[in-house]
Amino acid sequence: MPMHETLIMVVGLATVLTTASLVAGILSWRAPKPLSSTLVNLNQRINAWWVMVVAITVAFFFGRAGMTILFALISFAALREFVTLTHSRRSDHWVLLGMFGIIIPFQYWLVWTAWYGLFTIFIPVYCFLLMPAITALHGDAERFLERVSAQQWAVMISVYCVSHVPALLTLDVPGFEGRNLLLVAFLIITVQGSDVLQYIFGKLFGRHLMSPKVSPSKTWEGLVGGLATSSLLGALLSFLTPFSPLQAAAVAFIACLMGFLGGLVASAIKRDQGVKDWGHLIEGHGGMMDRADSLVFAAPIFFHTVRYFWT
Amino acid sequence: MSKLGTRTFTLLQTVTSVGLSALAWAVTGVRPIWNGSQPSNRQRIYFANHASHGDFILLSACLSEKQRARTHAVAAADYWGKSRLRRFIAQDMLSSVLIHRQWTDEAQNPISIMLSVLDEGHSLIIFPEGTRNMTDQPLLPFRSGLYNLSMARPGVELIPCWIENMSRVLPKGQFVPVPLLCRVVFGAPIAIAPGEERRAFLDRARQTLLALNPRPPTHDAEKWNPVFRKTSCDQNSIEPKERRAQRAGDRAGSGIRHDAPIHDAPRHDVPRDD
Numbered sequence: 001m002p003m004h005e006t007l008i009m010v011v012g013l014a015t016v017l018t019t020a021s022l023v024a025g026i027l028s029w030r031a032p033k034p035l036s037s038t039l040v041n042l043n044q045r046i047n048a049w050w051v052m053v054v055a056i057t058v059a060f061f062f063g064r065a066g067m068t069i070l071f072a073l074i075s076f077a078a079l080r081e082f083v084t085l086t087h088s089r090r091s092d093h094w095v096l097l098g099m100f101g102i103i104i105p106f107q108y109w110l111v112w113t114a115w116y117g118l119f120t121i122f123i124p125v126y127c128f129l130l131m132p133a134i135t136a137l138h139g140d141a142e143r144f145l146e147r148v149s150a151q152q153w154a155v156m157i158s159v160y161c162v163s164h165v166p167a168l169l170t171l172d173v174p175g176f177e178g179r180n181l182l183l184v185a186f187l188i189i190t191v192q193g194s195d196v197l198q199y200i201f202g203k204l205f206g207r208h209l210m211s212p213k214v215s216p217s218k219t220w221e222g223l224v225g226g227l228a229t230s231s232l233l234g235a236l237l238s239f240l241t242p243f244s245p246l247q248a249a250a251v252a253f254i255a256c257l258m259g260f261l262g263g264l265v266a267s268a269i270k271r272d273q274g275v276k277d278w279g280h281l282i283e284g285h286g287g288m289m290d291r292a293d294s295l296v297f298a299a300p301i302f303f304h305t306v307r308y309f310w311t
Numbered sequence: 312m313s314k315l316g317t318r319t320f321t322l323l324q325t326v327t328s329v330g331l332s333a334l335a336w337a338v339t340g341v342r343p344i345w346n347g348s349q350p351s352n353r354q355r356i357y358f359a360n361h362a363s364h365g366d367f368i369l370l371s372a373c374l375s376e377k378q379r380a381r382t383h384a385v386a387a388a389d390y391w392g393k394s395r396l397r398r399f400i401a402q403d404m405l406s407s408v409l410i411h412r413q414w415t416d417e418a419q420n421p422i423s424i425m426l427s428v429l430d431e432g433h434s435l436i437i438f439p440e441g442t443r444n445m446t447d448q449p450l451l452p453f454r455s456g457l458y459n460l461s462m463a464r465p466g467v468e469l470i471p472c473w474i475e476n477m478s479r480v481l482p483k484g485q486f487v488p489v490p491l492l493c494r495v496v497f498g499a500p501i502a503i504a505p506g507e508e509r510r511a512f513l514d515r516a517r518q519t520l521l522a523l524n525p526r527p528p529t530h531d532a533e534k535w536n537p538v539f540r541k542t543s544c545d546q547n548s549i550e551p552k553e554r555r556a557q558r559a560g561d562r563a564g565s566g567i568r569h570d571a572p573i574h575d576a577p578r579h580d581v582p583r584d585d
Binding site: 090274 | 526
């Protein structure tokens with residue numbers, strides 16, 4: 001593990017979070033009581049961030065095993081939220097069990113063993129063909145296409161896409177050996193940072209709603225401000241990566257743009273299903289998918305960008 | 312009925328209860344939603360919808376350790392008493408109360424058995440549908456037990472509890488649960504009104520329970536439209552295809568859908584950054 005960069009990162013994150021906690025503390029202290037729901041939520045969010053950063057840092061120190069297990073658990077939580085929202089029938093029981101009991105463990109085993117060929121096609125080829133076959137064998141055609149599509153998308157989003165984050169550890173970037181964990185950190189920090197920056201810019205300057213029918217909080221000002229600053233953040237973090245500062249900014253821009261689209265798609269799904277949050281796992285944020293939606297879209301594109309241009 | 316009269320938890324029952332509650336949380340992330348009542352040590356009869364063996368485990372997992380030790384599920388003796396293993400699980404591990412659905416001998420009178428548990432100061436979990444609901448109806452008509460118990464012991468609170476999703480987690484005939492998020496909604500207590508008829512009360516209790524369902528089971532895309540929520544609670548079990556097609560046509564113009572009322576009630580005004 002590259003200790004020097006890791007140390008800088010941990011200290012940097014701790015500083016940012018401490019500052020956030022202090023600012024929120026002062027705001028809460030000066031605000032009239034009882035606190036407004038925005039402030040209560042802000043405090044909850046910051047506290048949850050502490051927990052998430054500590055969890056990821058611990059997994060980080062366990063290296064590839066830690067990351068693989070952490071993201072397998074994230075897939076489990078995300079898939080559970082996704083499947084809960086979709087329609088299923090009694091005859092789907094075995095397919096649903098297979099999604100949790102076979103697809104998640106096998107996909108992460110492929111990550112662990114760095115079997116790239118099967119990793120990329122296991123879900124989109126084998127699972128996508130076999131899952132509807134099993135459903136059809138059960139002989140229940142009621143709302144068949146709807147059930148099958150929802151199951152496939154649930155696996156695509158919560159397992160396939162998420163597994164591309166730990167899969168970054170399997171890439172052989174020349175001259176970057178043994179430092180792949182830093183790529184994971186770069187992706188998570190820029191994409192999640194972009195979420196936070198879009199939130200802040202949206203709160204401070206947001207005027208023009210981007211898609212009021214899908215999300216009530218996404219504004220053009222938030223998007224532009226968030227993307228610009230997170231690209232800058234990417235450039236500043238280029239010392240973690242094999243990229244030059246300019247390349248790092250470009251890669252961060254692409255990842256964060258995908259992250260934004262992921263959030264938009266997740267919002268559309270939630271709106272369609274008539275819920276506000278995916279779940280309640282993370283206090284103040286909602287469910288796992290509420291936090292991971294941007295990472296889900298960013299990870300595969302980031303993975304393939306690095307794989308195509310740098311290996 | 313050898314277990315009557317010894318209603319303090321044994322070590323086995325305590326271990327089982329803690330273990331099953333932890334398992335229920337790991338698999339379903341179960342959360343209680345107290346919507347009209349609060350956790351309390353009062354003596355209660357919790358009555359709930361029933362579609363799975365997991366129902367009572369999920370409901371117990373929402374109670375505190377102390378309440379759990381004093382709360383017993385009522386189960387069918389003709390199912391759980393069938394073999395020594397089933398009887399061991401039901402009585403020695405889960406400390407449930409076994410009653411006979413078909414009985415002739417007065418000693419097997421289910422109401423007297425349940426009353427004797429109440430008279431020891433304990434609470435009950437009952438499933439007034441009388442069996443696991445395998446139909447497309449959200450809730451079967453209630454049997455009379457709820458009414459008889461409440462007539463005999465009017466001081467005991469009747470708490471309606473809607474158990475969500477458990478029929479998908481562990482359907483009848485399956486033994487491996489699928490991990491899905493579940494909630495248990497505890498509603499406001501109900502009581503028999505002065506002079507209220509048995510059937511009227513049972514129907515009212517059933518409607519009260521149905522009304523707690525945060526996601527009424529109509530066609531997914533329509534379930535947030537209040538126009539359709541009424542019909543979803545009706546007795547007509549299977550809806551003709553034409554009618555569903557018509558509904559699908561209607562909803563195109565139905566406008567905004569509503570957020571889950573209970574699920575999100577406390578957080579409606581919270582900003583979201585998604």
